[in-house]
Amino acid sequence: MSDPKKPVVLLAGNPNAGKTTLFNALTGARARTGNYPGVTVERRVGPWTIGSRVVELVDLPGSYSLTARSREEAVAIDAILPASEASAPAAIVVVADSSNLERHLYFAVQLLEIGRPTVLALNLADEAKASGITIDVAQLEARTGVRVVSLSARSGEGLPRLNEAVAEALEGRSVPPPIPLALPDAIEQAIGTVEAAIDPPRALPPRHLRARAILALLGTSETDEVTLTPPVRAAIEAAHRAHPELEEAIIAARYGHVDALLAGAITRAPSGRRLTERIDAVLTHPVLGLVSFALVMAVLFQALFAWSEPLVGGIENAIVWVQDLLRAVLPEGPLVNLLVEGVVAGGGNVVVFVPQIAILSLFLIVLEDSGYLARVAFVIDRLMGAVGLHGRAFVPLLSGFACAVPAVIATRTIENRRDRLLTMLALPLMSCSARLPVYILVVAVAFPEGGSYFGLSVGALALFAMYALSVVASLGAAAIMRRTVLKGPRPTMILELPPYRMPVLRNLLRSTWDRVGQFLSNAGTVIVAITIVLWALLHLPGNPEAVARHDEAVALAEGSLSGASLEARVAELDGELAEAQMESSIGGSIGRLMEPAIAPLGFDWKIGVGLLASFAAREVLVSTLGIVYGVGDAADEESAPLRDRLRAATRPDGTRVFTPLTGIALMVFFVLAAQCMSTLAIVRRESGSWRWAMFMLVYMNALAYVGALLVYQGGRLLGYS
């Protein structure tokens, strides 16, 4: 992705240092967001003009230290300490929060140790000043030996000075002198041994090599396999055996250096974090904290369900308008059908997700940037821990009630990859809003006489049961996957609660647009392709005989009827034609082929066709049943003719198809099955491979089959029908 001609400048720093704001301010609209190859870590790169030259600015994932615990940190290390000198950065800009320098300078010292041209950017200078912190920049420059720039990325203050400083760094000035870490000789020797094991010919610059050696000594399981050759591993183990306190000594020496850098260079008024403390007194309060949390979630829910509705409705109407327009101007024929019902409908299936994705992304980025999301994780972590999930998994899981697609994208706020996968694989079991029309139709058909139990109507009871089942299934699946396929320790909750800050509008719009754009370009193409395939399955090879019969009957009707009765007759004949065509389609044959497999669940081939078609989106089951039962594709879940036809439907032996038991089995199947191609497409995109998407497809559908089988067969054993 990086342009070999341009020098690379890295933007590194702790989370919450305002790195992204600085990146956006420096690169403007020209930045690109992509992925690091093979991992799902966002990679943001953009051109930055410094005087007459243009450099490639890379925004590294935020990390607290140069230790590879997560993929994010591993990605940052690969860029900062590449295995070969050829891909070394031209300069490093370390971004630190001026109001929290003691913490942020730890990582800065680690980067200064490497000895690359470095500039220290003290961001959030305005905020530090407001809270009474004064920093002696000249003093810090003298002590670090590199250019130090106080700035505020949000207001743009100090950015010209940063340009100058980085220009100097690119000319090879602003190189930090070696840092005298106060380490016992024995540990220095151990570092030397590891250095020799990593790079026997000593091809890397000495300070770069030393940094890699210390990294390997402090690193854990995720340290890259290239470095951890058997001799390196042996040297590390020997060092730890000889010096059990090795980590403590190195970390303490660095903090000692931080203290020496800051001694007398920073003064703070005693006021500190007053505003954040006052807000936290409410938002993390034992009672008020939970109340405000519930309120925030209620607003999120309202936004996802209700506020997105006019937009979704508008998009749906626009798609119908385009389809009608195309039908009106183009001649009738199979190609036009493919265009209208395959390509345009497929594009519609993609665009229709945009409002919810944009709303949820925007909402989450506001929560994240304001600092509240870290508190949500803090408040809810205990509860989520019961099923082995991280506190940060809560919002994506909850969003799954609206739609799994934006919810899967929302898992990006979970840093740990294993946790993120776990959350995205479990959340499609949450009962999304596309399942609701299915429940409503099935309840109305299977329980025609209504009735009530425990003071609740049958419909309410069924809905409650389905939602409860979805929550239990989702959390249960997470708990099981945590112990099996995604086995591993629960990631730590050790994180900083950043001070509350006003989010920056530019960042919000950028990140939201990034997510929507990636969905459209990546998951979108898969969704369009599958829509076309499904359309072909349900419409090809066509049934010319039925068409001829239909045309004849219409001509006959036109001769004998007129006005409203003619229209009604034509609609009826159209419905019959659609039914005949679907029956003779590939999908119809698949439905029949499937029948022996789904008969034990109480489903017949027509339901089988519905299951196949609902892969486009679950609510498509309703219109597909409309077609296979000859009432046309315009039927919705409230349609009386569709309900009547379904209630009257019988099996070959004359018994009703949609008995209460079949209805319950069908609803259970819909709760548990992975029937949504859009979810598959987005899981593939966000997990980085088809492997996990296919895993989800298999495990959820197996669960659905077994669930429906248990309901139907169990019910029959108990004497229900």
Place this chain on the structure above:
Amino acid sequence: MDLSQLARGSAARVVRVGGPGIGGALGMDRSISTRLMELGLLPGTRVHVVRVAPMGDPMVVSVRGAELSVRSSEARLVTVELESKEPPG
């Protein structure tokens, strides 16, 4: 005593991070201890418990001017010496 036993508002000094055998086979604990130290919880550092989550876990400790959230299971790795039960200042 360890960090997880401190009540809200109390201040303490870190004595040790990690069990006696932190260099040994306890891979996960060692990795947690390293992270705690990297975030400033080093022997000799003063900490105070700022707040505890509504369900009693995790807790927020103030260390070196920053606030860190830590689960009880993680705070247990930090041995401390109680200094006062009242919030400082």
